[in-house]
Amino acid sequence: MAPHPCQSVQDQLSAYLDGELGTAERHQIEEHLSQCPACDAEWQSFRQLGQLFRESVPAETPPPWESVESRMLPRRLPAGPWWWSTTTAAAAAIAALLLVAVGFWASAPKNQRDRIAQPSEAGQDEETSMAGMAMNAEHMLEFQRTMNDYVAKLSSDPDQAERFLLTKYDGQAVSPDQAEALVGYQPLISRGLPGGYELASSSVVEMPCCTCFKAVCRRSDGSTLVLFEHDDDAAGWFGDRNRSMATCGDKDCCLIELDSNIAATWKEGSRSITAVGARDQGEVTMLVNALKRS
């Protein structure tokens, strides 16, 4: 049975409007539209939509290139062909992923470890299953880009940097005392900060690696230092930036070069502390000593 002319025409209305039909088909449709008010009305409504799109071109302009560039991993020195840097970046990401994964697994409570070791069940919340162990290389790279962006913002506009991280990772502004109910431990800084620092804000942030307690501290000169207390070892937070191990007080610290200052991470009991925006190893040593558990 031949299709109803209206049905056949309506099936091809978009193709007709978008110039995707041959001459003969076009003529057939034109002829039908001139005789069928219902199909013509539908065609007119399609045309009007096109007009609506043209009249509503967003007035905003795309973000500047610099904002994209700031999220890209630091460029490597030209030590080899382009595929070499790509491959080594991927290898670094995978190595970092393994470190994070092992750290997370080892520090997770047993019931959580058992759950992690099981294949994820159908319908399980994707965010939950991804959060700890299963952060794949792509997520790891995305996390590193976010931290890269955060670090860049932190030096130019600390308040914006904090808003950025809180928005990105569902941060919740809470006092150090209130944080205990969310992270399951009393943050070390709830006993007070070392002299010369005051607490500007504190929050709990659902980072992809773990739930962190974050304290934004102001030095007396108005500059910012951020302290994270967390369960993982922060191995992959800063991508392939230069890093070195150093002894600060009685702790082994990993020092990471940022653009204008450093980050440092060290173990304190079963958790880790990461300081972002430290000036030098001397300041890290002072923080290590001041934030001791006992």
Place this chain on the structure above:
Amino acid sequence: MDPNRQQPADSFVSPALVQSAAGGDRSAQREIYERTCDLVFRLLVRMVGRQEGEDLTQQVYVQAFTKLEQFQGTAKFETWLYRIARNEALQHLRRQRVRKTVPIEIEPTTRSEPTIEQKEIAERLQAALRQLDPELSTIISLKEDGGLSYKEIAEAAGIPEGTVGSRLNRARRELAKLLKAEDR
């Protein structure tokens, strides 16, 4: 990608430019960004709104430059890029659905102020698009904003070319219906 391969006609991005960008040349990456970001941004704003659109635009390019060596050069570079944009937006919308229901918000504009009428039109269209199936809003935006051919839309959306027309029919009918319902 073979730098001698002929890029499909009317692409803004030459194979040589892609090759340089894949080698980490920041100025080549910037040139690609500046030549292509308008439509990528517009597509993402249509799908997820302005604020998220900005963030996703950045993510799309970071991802594109990270895996540029995977671009085979058989399709237009822009089509490959739109596919990444579409995938990022869909992934974002899925994550959003898992976390919470986000109310449709008309976000304030920041640059050259449109007229009140243009603003109203944009708001109505944006609100209707956000109610449409994201796959359909991608396809109609690629057509209406980007002017892509059915073949290019099929490549960007990962669907058979023969289904583009029928999906556009559906998108246009549903969109017209949503806009009509708003008028009441």
